[in-house]
Amino acid sequence: MSANHPYSWMARRHLDSNDVWHTLAGYDMNYLGELCLAAFTFGQCRTRVYFLYALIGAIKHKFRQNVVLAILECYNRGKKANWLLGEDYEKLFSENLEECRLRLNLTAPKYYDRISKNR
Numbered sequence: 001m002s003a004n005h006p007y008s009w010m011a012r013r014h015l016d017s018n019d020v021w022h023t024l025a026g027y028d029m030n031y032l033g034e035l036c037l038a039a040f041t042f043g044q045c046r047t048r049v050y051f052l053y054a055l056i057g058a059i060k061h062k063f064r065q066n067v068v069l070a071i072l073e074c075y076n077r078g079k080k081a082n083w084l085l086g087e088d089y090e091k092l093f094s095e096n097l098e099e100c101r102l103r104l105n106l107t108a109p110k111y112y113d114r115i116s117k118n119r
Contacts, residue, residue, distance in 0.1 A: 014041075017085070025074075026109050031057075032116060036070055039051075040075065040077055044084060070109070073110065073112065077107060082105055
């Protein structure tokens with residue numbers, strides 16, 4: 001598969017936009033934030049490896065209720081949000097963050113925020 005192949009382009013775009021997604025979705029760049037972003041990304045892209053990552057995280061946390069609720073919420077937020085890979089990131093960077101989140105249908109991550117603030 002060449003670098004010009006659409007799958008290669010999409011994979012590279014997704015990799016390059018990981019930090020942007022952390023900021024837009026409101027997840028820190030720590031283990032819990034990566035776990036939640038994986039669930040969010042599965043909601044966006046349906047890529048099975050992100051489902052597996054979220055499942056492994058839930059197992060690692062012994063299916064604690066607050067972690068499972070956060071993972072499910074993140075998945076649902078990803079499903080409901082506008083398709084982030086299709087965004088023009090150069091234009092997006094000039095927007096106010098809260099207005100951008102509103103435009104992209106990104107609600108606040110309630111369960112994630114509860115867990116991350118109690119650490």
